[in-house]
Amino acid sequence: MSLPQLITKTADATWIACALLHKENPEREGFRIPELIQRLKKSFNLSVAYGTLEMHISSYCVANNDANPVKYRYLYRLNRGFYKLFRPDDPFHRRRDGGDITPIFEEIPKEYQELLEWYKTVYCDQKSKRFREAERSELEPSHVRITNGSIKIPEEVLNYLGLREGDPISISRYTNNTMLIKKARIQYL
Numbered sequence: 001m002s003l004p005q006l007i008t009k010t011a012d013a014t015w016i017a018c019a020l021l022h023k024e025n026p027e028r029e030g031f032r033i034p035e036l037i038q039r040l041k042k043s044f045n046l047s048v049a050y051g052t053l054e055m056h057i058s059s060y061c062v063a064n065n066d067a068n069p070v071k072y073r074y075l076y077r078l079n080r081g082f083y084k085l086f087r088p089d090d091p092f093h094r095r096r097d098g099g100d101i102t103p104i105f106e107e108i109p110k111e112y113q114e115l116l117e118w119y120k121t122v123y124c125d126q127k128s129k130r131f132r133e134a135e136r137s138e139l140e141p142s143h144v145r146i147t148n149g150s151i152k153i154p155e156e157v158l159n160y161l162g163l164r165e166g167d168p169i170s171i172s173r174y175t176n177n178t179m180l181i182k183k184a185r186i187q188y189l
Contacts, residue, residue: 018085058077
């Protein structure tokens with residue numbers, strides 16, 4: 001089997017395993033790598049090393065990672081090492097634009113084909129936990145504001161990023177109008 005075929009088959013199995021976990025645990029927002037690997041092994045007879053499965057989950061299939069070597073948008077990395085299925089309205093890395101969101105119907109085992117319909121009609125219709133909580137508490141979405149040359153970042157975003165006033169930050173803007181804000185690393189000479 002060639003490397004592209006191996007990546008495709010393992011990526012499809014990864015999407016199916018994550019979809020099964022979501023369907024079996026609808027109250028959960030995401031899953032850790034060991035949970036996904038355990039579900040992969042339970043569902044498929046893959047002769048693939050643990051590290052290869054881990055690489056698919058943490059890199060190849062992740063929409064908010066740089067595309068290397070493929071552009072799949074099967075999974076979305078949440079905070080603290082959790083992963084969920086990608087939804088079409090999730091932000092993604094610009095180099096993954098146009099990448100597959102789901103496996104191709106005809107290329108997955110028949111017993112899993114119904115997951116593609118479930119994904120479209122059930123999973124993608126659900127709002128993420130963050131938006132459900134925002135609706136319940138009637139909070140406005142978090143926005144970064146620029147006034148008088150200063151950047152104002154909402155407190156919940158600062159806490160999430162582990163930032164304090166005066167910390168250096170790096171801001172990247174993507175073509176899909178999303179921004180990445182992270183703590184900058186400064187090296188003093």
